[in-house]
Amino acid sequence: MRNVCSRLFVLFGLFVLTPVWAAPQTVCERDDAGRQVCVGEVKRVVSLAPHATEILAFLGAESRLVGVDSASDFPLQMRQLPKLGDYLRVDLERLALMHPDLVVAWKSGITPDQLNTLANLGIPVFVSEPQSIQAVASNMKRLGHLLGLTASSDELADRWLASFDALAQSHRRQKPLRVFYQVWADPLMTLGGSHVVSQIIQMCGGTNVFKDLKTLAPTIGVEAVVQARPDVILSSGGTSDLDRLMAQWSRWTAVPAVARQHIAVVPQDILVRNGPRLLNAAQRVCTILDGYRSRAGVDSHG
Known part of the structure; x- marks a missing residue:
């Protein structure tokens, strides 16, 4: 009987110490506003800029998008998503009800007050404003990392940059x-x-x-x-x-x-x-x- 109890104690201890579902790992990246953005598992994304919507789709994350700004029209399926407003006029209440794990916003298209409101709601916001070809590739890699797509996003960004290099070399x-x-x-x-x-x-x-x-x-x-x-x-x-x-x-x-x-x-x-x-x-x-x-x-x- 003592041996049986000992075994049960050991098994119970292992069960307690080893959870069936591990907590999602936190991933952090610095955005284009110099802010540190940290996320857990990202399943639901809102994009508030057309260029960001296209970057997310390019990375293969279009199925995670649950809402976009009114100017996001590419790829074509983005036109079917709920529209959350345009330049500097974002419906934050509707956005919050979508329970996004990550919002990608345009630096020139979101106010500090809006950023603070989203932060107070506990919604991570990646501010994006790439102003060069290299900066677009950097956005691809950093967003890919936050989405858990590091290997594929790095490869896509590097191949994309290589195409520009080929154009430059040919001219x-x-x-x-x-x-x-x-x-x-x-x-x-x-x-x-x-x-x-x-x-x-x-x-x-x-x-x-x-x-x-x-x-x-x-x-x-x-x-x-x-x-x-x-x-x-x-x-x-x-x-x-x-x-x-x-x-x-x-x-x-x-x-x-x-x-x-x-x-x-x-x-x-x-x-x-x-x-x-x-x-x-x-x-x-x-x-x-x-x-x-x-x-x-x-x-x-x-």
């Missing part, structure tokens, strides 16, 4: 084309050298004529563009935007881009949405510049 010896990128017509706005669009232009064998401007999206004058004599004028948008762009610059025939009709647009949602489809945008910009370079008879190894 490394080409003579640069001078490119003006127009953000807005009135007031006339462009992008400085620190913007990811400038990075893509350079990668494709171009030079942003306003790359030396320190402001991210400076306002300029028409005279500055005329004096810069760009070989190419680029913007983002659709067919109607291209028609307006060509009409806007048609009188300035001293500008090489206008004289040669080297004016083009790239779909906005891939070029100025800092997510995985920046690669598609870079490929499109490279194709445009290569075509104009060929039409102008520019020596590709100048």
Whole structure:
């Protein structure tokens, strides 16, 4: 009898010391606001930025998304998810009722008060604002780590970066084309050298004529563009935007881009949405510049 009791005691002790379900491991990453974000198991995610939604889908986590902002429209199935608001107008009450394990928010699209409210509710928030190709890849890796997808997200991010490297290498010896990128017509706005669009232009064998401007999206004058004599004028948008762009610059025939009709647009949602489809945008910009370079008879190894 004593032996039986001893065995039961040992078995009971093992049962107590070894739980049937281990508690999920806490994982921490620093976000783009410099905050330490810690999560347990992440099964339910809310994204409050289109670029973040696309990053999460790229990582294979689209099935975990339970709500998104109103501008998240890619991949197509994201349009069917509950919409929680737009820029600076997030329905926090509805969001809380979704019981997310993680919220991914745009740094420029969420207020400190909203962040504090989510923190008080105990909801982890990863603030995302990648401003370069490398920063997008970093977001992929850090979010992948929080989601428990470290191995696959690291591989996806590295392969994505390698595709940009291949584009840059294939255009490394080409003579640069001078490119003006127009953000807005009135007031006339462009992008400085620190913007990811400038990075893509350079990668494709171009030079942003306003790359030396320190402001991210400076306002300029028409005279500055005329004096810069760009070989190419680029913007983002659709067919109607291209028609307006060509009409806007048609009188300035001293500008090489206008004289040669080297004016083009790239779909906005891939070029100025800092997510995985920046690669598609870079490929499109490279194709445009290569075509104009060929039409102008520019020596590709100048």
